[in-house]
Amino acid sequence: MKKTKINIGVKLVPVFVLTLISLFTLSPLSSLGGDLAEAEGFQVSADGVSYPYTDTFTISAYYSPLPCQQRYATGSYEADIRLNGHGVHGADGTDVYPGMVAAPKSYPFGTKLYIPGIGIVAVHDRGGAIVAANGDPNRHDRLDIWMGYGDIGLKRALAWGKRNVDVTVYGINGQLSEQISLAGYSEEEAKPQSCETNDATFANSSSVETPKIDFSVVETQKEMAIPSDGSMPVNLYAGANGSAVKALQNELKRLNYYKVEPTGLYDELTAHAVFKFQQAQGIVSSEVETGAGVFGPVTRSRMNGIISLRNYTRLAIESKKQSESNSANIPEESKEVYIPNALSLGAKGNDVRKLQEFLKKTGFFKSVVVTDYYGEITKEAVAQFQIVHKIISDKSDKAAGVVGPSTLKKINELS
Incomplete structure (x- = not known):
């Protein structure tokens, strides 16, 4: 979607922000129409920006790990903590809760946004990787959505992944209250969680189906036969799992980009390893570029080229050894x-x-x-x-x- 942001006298230059909020109204997304309709009148802020406007954002998701989880995105509690942080309070002091948003610094705390699939949210946090596009036409301003504690938070974060979304920005608007809709949401999740409380929350929510993820990969959950030459057969995205992901992790490990034992889950560590491979191959230059960390057609083609070259070299060496073995039995004068x-x-x-x-x-x-x-x-x-x-x-x-x-x-x- 083309940007419809309107600036009056001031150039809008967003910078990255994380956000957290503790009090909000939970209601179905179908009920958002009234509040949004009331807020549709244009307002001009002190810095000359007209609201509302629509812009495209690159939105990722994170959560707060607990030591008693059934699984971790990176394979361990400590590594997930390093990746996601402890997530108890936002940068403005607000307690974390599912649906809270982190945004660049150019979006003041309290800025209201409507994110399709999440609802009406507000900015309460900052983050080092949540940065602004700064005029780069190939990038978008970043947002990060906190999805919860423990297993259910991880489950939601993996389901969301990283995607580009058209978001309506309402600025600091008192007419809008936060209205958030997430699968299996419980109001108890807005309170700080421990292993005991999260176990109960997760048990109450485990029957709720996680939203399906459109990874543009057919049935990634099924075991897939890997070609005998070791080439990668499909494109892969965050949240995918199965034999194809494990084969990718093994290849990244062989190339020294993936440092842990393969799990078969396309988690944050896998995405980062794919990004480092892309960076070394000149496919992307930074993690905020579109396609960074995604094992898409260009990245897959480049990796399959490396695998093909390795296979050719191996066969050439084997052929040479066989030739040497055969020639050793031939008298010199007859060669x-x-x-x-x-x-x-x-x-x-x-x-x-x-x-x-x-x-x-x-x-x-x-x-x-x-x-x-x-x-x-x-x-x-x-x-x-x-x-x-x-x-x-x-x-x-x-x-x-x-x-x-x-x-x-x-x-x-x-x-």
């Missing part, structure tokens, strides 16, 4: 030499053609056409081959690009 003579720039003939065919097969010769002439392209390909196989250290070596005894030996070994 066929692929290229018998030294070659260099300007040479012509069938040996040059065989050299180019060998270099093309091994990925060094970049020309589309194989010829019988030893030109600059062939010289460059030979030099790259020599560097990879440690025959020379760099292209300044006087033997660079020349098929001499050492290079001939290596080519004939591999051919």
Whole structure:
């Protein structure tokens, strides 16, 4: 959706904020129409911003861990605490409660917003990762929604994930009261929780179905057969689980981005590992960019390319070992030499053609056409081959690009 924010005399530059509120009215989303209708008249704030306006936000979710949970997003209570914080009070001192919002500093405490799927909320907190787009056309201002304590909070946070949402901003508006609708919500959740109280809350709410997550992945809960070549078969998003996620975690661990044992759950640690991979590959530059932490088509294609290259290298090594094993049993005088003579720039003939065919097969010769002439392209390909196989250290070596005894030996070994 295009932004319909109206500024009068002042440029609006949002910065990131977390929010918390303790007193609010719980009512179904269907009852929001009256309050919203009453607040639709435009108001102009002291800083010249006209309300209401609609803007697109990138919204994530978090919760407050408890030591007695059945599971954790990161695998442990301590790690979840580091990721989410203790979450007892917001930055303005308000007790946490499900539906409270964190926003950039340009949104004052008490700013009212309507978030589809959550309801009417207000800003009460700040957070280091909840930042403003600062004019970047590829980013949106961030919001973070607190989803509860313990297992039920984690369950809601994973269900929400991270998404872009069109939000109506009403500013500080006394006509609007907070109206929040969340699956399995209990008013007791607005009070500080311990393991005992959360157990009771979770028991009362466990029969409520968690909202379904549209990850654009078909039946991620089912076990999926992973291709024999180890390639990643589907796109994956936060909250997904199963064998495909575990295969992704194993690959990220192999590449040294994922540091713990694979769980099969696409949690915050997995999303962060995917982001670090994306960052190293130049796919995204920061965690607030659209697609950061999401194993989508571009990221999957890049990873499958790495897996394919590793498979090719492994097969080449196995083939070489087999070839060496076979050749060890052949008398020296009966072994066929692929290229018998030294070659260099300007040479012509069938040996040059065989050299180019060998270099093309091994990925060094970049020309589309194989010829019988030893030109600059062939010289460059030979030099790259020599560097990879440690025959020379760099292209300044006087033997660079020349098929001499050492290079001939290596080519004939591999051919």
